[in-house]
Amino acid sequence: MINITLPDGQVKQYPKGTTAMDIAKSISEGLARNVLSAKVNGEVVDANLPIETDATFTLLTFNDAQGKETMWHSTAHLMAEALEFYYPGVKFWVGPPLENGFYYDVDCGTYVLSTDDFKKIEDKMLELARQNNPYLRKAISKTDGIKYFTEKGDEYKLDLLQNLEDGNITLYTQGNFTDLCRGPHIPHTGLIKAVKLTALAGAYWKGDEKNKQLTRIYGISFPKQKDLDEYLKMLEEAKKRDHRKLGKELELFTFSEKVGMGLPLWLPKGTAVRERLEQFMRKAQVQAGYLPVVTPHIGNKNLYITSGHYEKYGKDSFQPIKTPHEGEEFFLKPMNCPHHCEIYKASPKSYKDLPVRYAEFGTVYRYEMAGELHGLTRVRGFTQDDAHLFCRPDQVKEEFCKVIDLVLYVFKALNFTDYVAQISLRDPENKAKYIGSDENWQLAEQAIIESANEKGLKTFVELGEAAFYGPKLDFMVKDALGRKWQLGTIQVDYNLPARFELEYTGSDNQKHRPVMIHRAPFGSLERFVAVLIEHCAGNFPLWLTPEQVYVLPISDKYNDYAKKVCQLLNNYDIRALVDERNEKIGKKIRDTELKKIPFMLVVGEKEMTDNAVAVRKHSEGDKGTMTIEAFAELIKQEINGQLA
RNA sequence: GCCGAAGUAGCUCAGCUGGUAGAGCAGCUGAUUUGUAAUCAGCAGGUCGGGGGUUCGAGCCCCUUCUUCGGCUCCA
Numbered sequence: 028m029i030n031i032t033l034p035d036g037q038v039k040q041y042p043k044g045t046t047a048m049d050i051a052k053s054i055s056e057g058l059a060r061n062v063l064s065a066k067v068n069g070e071v072v073d074a075n076l077p078i079e080t081d082a083t084f085t086l087l088t089f090n091d092a093q094g095k096e097t098m099w100h101s102t103a104h105l106m107a108e109a110l111e112f113y114y115p116g117v118k119f120w121v122g123p124p125l126e127n128g129f130y131y132d133v134d135c136g137t138y139v140l141s142t143d144d145f146k147k148i149e150d151k152m153l154e155l156a157r158q159n160n161p162y163l164r165k166a167i168s169k170t171d172g173i174k175y176f177t178e179k180g181d182e183y184k185l186d187l188l189q190n191l192e193d194g195n196i197t198l199y200t201q202g203n204f205t206d207l208c209r210g211p212h213i214p215h216t217g218l219i220k221a222v223k224l225t226a227l228a229g230a231y232w233k234g235d236e237k238n239k240q241l242t243r244i245y246g247i248s249f250p251k252q253k254d255l256d257e258y259l260k261m262l263e264e265a266k267k268r269d270h271r272k273l274g275k276e277l278e279l280f281t282f283s284e285k286v287g288m289g290l291p292l293w294l295p296k297g298t299a300v301r302e303r304l305e306q307f308m309r310k311a312q313v314q315a316g317y318l319p320v321v322t323p324h325i326g327n328k329n330l331y332i333t334s335g336h337y338e339k340y341g342k343d344s345f346q347p348i349k350t351p352h353e354g355e356e357f358f359l360k361p362m363n364c365p366h367h368c369e370i371y372k373a374s375p376k377s378y379k380d381l382p383v384r385y386a387e388f389g390t391v392y393r394y395e396m397a398g399e400l401h402g403l404t405r406v407r408g409f410t411q412d413d414a415h416l417f418c419r420p421d422q423v424k425e426e427f428c429k430v431i432d433l434v435l436y437v438f439k440a441l442n443f444t445d446y447v448a449q450i451s452l453r454d455p456e457n458k459a460k461y462i463g464s465d466e467n468w469q470l471a472e473q474a475i476i477e478s479a480n481e482k483g484l485k486t487f488v489e490l491g492e493a494a495f496y497g498p499k500l501d502f503m504v505k506d507a508l509g510r511k512w513q514l515g516t517i518q519v520d521y522n523l524p525a526r527f528e529l530e531y532t533g534s535d536n537q538k539h540r541p542v543m544i545h546r547a548p549f550g551s552l553e554r555f556v557a558v559l560i561e562h563c564a565g566n567f568p569l570w571l572t573p574e575q576v577y578v579l580p581i582s583d584k585y586n587d588y589a590k591k592v593c594q595l596l597n598n599y600d601i602r603a604l605v606d607e608r609n610e611k612i613g614k615k616i617r618d619t620e621l622k623k624i625p626f627m628l629v630v631g632e633k634e635m636t637d638n639a640v641a642v643r644k645h646s647e648g649d650k651g652t653m654t655i656e657a658f659a660e661l662i663k664q665e666i667n668g669q670l671a
Numbered sequence: 672g673c674c675g676a677a678g679u680a681g682c683u684c685a686g687c688u689g690g691u692a693g694a695g696c697a698g699c700u701g702a703u704u705u706g707u708a709a710u711c712a713g714c715a716g717g718u719c720g721g722g723g724g725u726u727c728g729a730g731c732c733c734c735u736u737c738u739u740c741g742g743c744u745c746c747a
Contacts, residue, residue: 225741226675226676228743229742230674231743241743242675275682276682288739398672399746581706582705613709614710621708629706632706
């Protein structure tokens with residue numbers, strides 16, 4: 028007998044070799060029908076894998092993230108079976124589960140798969156699913172594996188096989204399809220009740236753009252049709268929050284082919300949001316001891332040769348502009364840091380001067396590949412709320428922590444609670460991509476890790492995500508469709524100060540090298556606004572929204588009173604407008620609701636007589652009548668609450 | 672840049688096997704004077720992304736180019 032510890036701490040005895048499915052059945056038949064896989068001693072395994080030793084044990088169903096993964100991975104195999112049915116000779120690379128669904132990278136040879144083929148593939152998948160075919164696991168030797176896939180003629184699987192250790196190789200078979208796979212899989216195909224192929228894309232083999240491009244098919248599946256319907260509905264809802272759609276509807280920004288792709292044009296209302304964010308940040312930075320500076324939009328090529336940007340990005344960025352007579356080369360500014368280094372050098376520094384913190388809303392231009400552009404989140408010209416802190420080595424941690432505080436302050440004021448802090452380190456396998464000594468990198472990485480820990484941030488480490496001159500602490504948030512974006516970033520840099528030969532005089536009267544911290548709490552204003560739009564679904568916080576109040580006269584007899592109300596509110600610094608159109612009140616309310624204006628003030632005979640306003644709040648409705656002063660006070664209080 | 676999809680009025684979209692370009696909203700003009708999510712009528716609005724081609728005839732078919740969308744790769 029073996030002891031099985033259930034999630035609630037209960038220990039039960041089962042015969043040796045019992046399976047997760049046996050345990051599930053011993054608890055309830057209903058549960059057993061929903062079991063997809065199980066976690067045994069922390070490892071996710073097939074539900075019908077015999078358990079030989081004492082173990083902690085959790086059953087996994089579609090309600091568990093890992094249960095979903097099992098389901099989706101098995102669905103990828105099911106799709107592969109359907110593909111093989113329609114396109115014999117199709118070759119398979121990998122088919123992993125994702126956060127939402129799965130994909131499989133395949134090579135269809137000369138056949139060009141299109142989304143028109145999805146329907147018949149989905150139908151075949153469901154037909155195969157209904158056969159309730161079990162997923163059968165089989166351990167094989169490497170030689171047998173090589174033999175099998177050589178006969179099948181699948182060079183991609185052979186490539187995978189080459190990198191596997193003998194004795195640790197398994198095949199999974201369901202119906203007529205056998206795949207090299209470590210598993211685990213769901214018990215049988217019948218658990219898959221609803222499937223949807225969602226997208227088709229090219230994907231380079233092994234993610235290398237020099238390699239052949241495979242066809243990647245994305246899909247998702249569910250244990251009930253209803254779950255799929257709900258998922259599709261959720262996707263529809265998410266699309267409504269898309270900043271590109273809202274940006275158009277709320278007249279925030281636009282693009283023009285004539286101006287050029289990836290070059291956003293900020294409309295008046297979008298500009299109002301953006302400038303208010305800027306003011307907010309300027310104020311916070313002054314309080315934190317930053318010194319605003321301004322630098323030009325172009326810089327001499329030599330500047331970027333010194334910084335290393337030229338070597339790293341010179342060929343892949345906008346090409347230099349030349350002076351007509353001297354032929355001197357200037358680049359559009361892709362970064363503010365080299366300019367700020369030169370500002371630092373403008374005067375000799377003493378250890379007593381440090382830290383100095385230069386801040387600039389610097390607009391930078393970067394060539395992004397055409398296929399990369401995406402609304403406001405990925406553009407070719409954008410403005411960073413950039414600053415560079417130059418400090419003594421003993422000040423690095425304190426300064427870094429203060430910057431983290433600033434980022435968190437910003438996130439709080441804008442209601443961003445769902446973020447993760449990514450510690451982006453150097454790729455240890457590929458150090459040639461970076462500049463600077465191992466020692467400097469170690470110091471910088473250590474400073475970031477220590478500061479993040481000190482601030483109690485929820486972090487995870489990504490290797491290879493560092494900037495070429497230093498490691499980063501990146502604050503990542505998700506957009507409406509679940510795509511991750513980097514907003515705030517803080518970077519420790521020992522390298523640029525050396526390249527620019529920055530110095531300060533220490534208390535020992537010797538020259539020392541300062542450490543540089545790059546930081547941008549918003550990151551790029553463009554991207555920040557985009558994510559903010561999706562985050563609040565276009566309903567900006569009251570302090571930030573371009574138009575706070577619409578005064579809606581019942582008929583044009585009350586336009587003058589409405590204008591008086593508006594004027595009074597404007598005197599209180601409240602952004603109010605009058606809807607003077609010759610429309611019925613219902614129409615004015617509808618239009619104002621659609622514009623997502625936070626407050627509507629309906630004014631007619633009663634209000635004019637009482638010197639009052641009838642308050643209606645966006646998406647909430649009638650809030651009753653009050654005096655103009657009382658309403659102004661209400662607004663002030665709500666704003667104070669948001670910025671507290 | 673690569674793979675796949677798409678581009679029709681300011682916006683959202685319809686337009687059959689190739690046969691005279693449509694609707695709603697927005698806009699303009701007029702009527703209406705309105706009490707909490709659409710008052711009515713009229714008018715105007717288009718090189719069907721651009722360029723080539725096939726055809727008696729192209730929004731529709733073919734080629735090319737630009738842009739956008741979904742991914743890949745990249746992201747100082």
